[in-house]
Amino acid sequence: MLRPVSHHLQELLHHHGALRPGHTVFRSGGHSDGWIEKGSVMRHPRVLEEVARWQAAQVREAFPAVTLLVGAPACGAVLATLVARELDVPVAYVLTDGDLRWHRMHEPEAGYGVVYIDDLICTGEGSRLVVDFLRTQGQEVLGVSAWVSRAALPVPLVTLLPASFETYVAAICPLCREGEAVQHVDVRE
Numbered sequence: 661m662l663r664p665v666s667h668h669l670q671e672l673l674h675h676h677g678a679l680r681p682g683h684t685v686f687r688s689g690g691h692s693d694g695w696i697e698k699g700s701v702m703r704h705p706r707v708l709e710e711v712a713r714w715q716a717a718q719v720r721e722a723f724p725a726v727t728l729l730v731g732a733p734a735c736g737a738v739l740a741t742l743v744a745r746e747l748d749v750p751v752a753y754v755l756t757d758g759d760l761r762w763h764r765m766h767e768p769e770a771g772y773g774v775v776y777i778d779d780l781i782c783t784g785e786g787s788r789l790v791v792d793f794l795r796t797q798g799q800e801v802l803g804v805s806a807w808v809s810r811a812a813l814p815v816p817l818v819t820l821l822p823a824s825f826e827t828y829v830a831a832i833c834p835l836c837r838e839g840e841a842v843q844h845v846d847v848r849e
């Protein structure tokens with residue numbers, strides 16, 4: 661019997677040392693009891709390819725009408741291309757430094773059924789901006805696919821794994837209240 665993908669990803673993240681438990685303060689201001697260092701996976705194309713395959717299977721099932729995948733440079737674009745290869749659909753990149761815009765590699769016409777591909781969603785702010793951009797471009801946003809998300813989004817969201825760590829608002833962080841020393845600071849997940 662096939663095991664759920666979540667077990668595979670959890671094991672893979674653990675195996676590659678990507679899980680970083682401990683009192684964490686994000687650059688965005690939130691607190692957590694740990695974080696995921698995605699570079700541990702991203703830097704190994706063969707490993708990333710395997711994760712992309714799992715992600716493609718989930719996208720195919722959740723969003724069968726998909727005709728275009730979108731990713732944001734750098735890691736998100738590489739990932740979107742690997743997932744798109746599995747699904748045999750085209751890919752486009754949205755540049756998110758400054759005003760959002762298409763990368764000139766592909767400025768798609770309106771009317772695609774788009775899934776935005778991401779790795780880790782922390783606050784969800786970046787994903788929401790991309791979804792808004794896609795809609796202004798006349799694209800039908802079917803949903804978002806990510807490995808793990810700490811945030812809810814205003815569109816359907818599928819993930820490979822439930823959130824591995826808790827997320828706290830800084831002012832009411834239970835670890836701070838218990839006087840636990842911060843182990844990871846200025847983290848961008």
Ligand SMILES: [Zn+2]
Nearest residue numbers: 691833835836
């Ligand atoms: Zn705290």
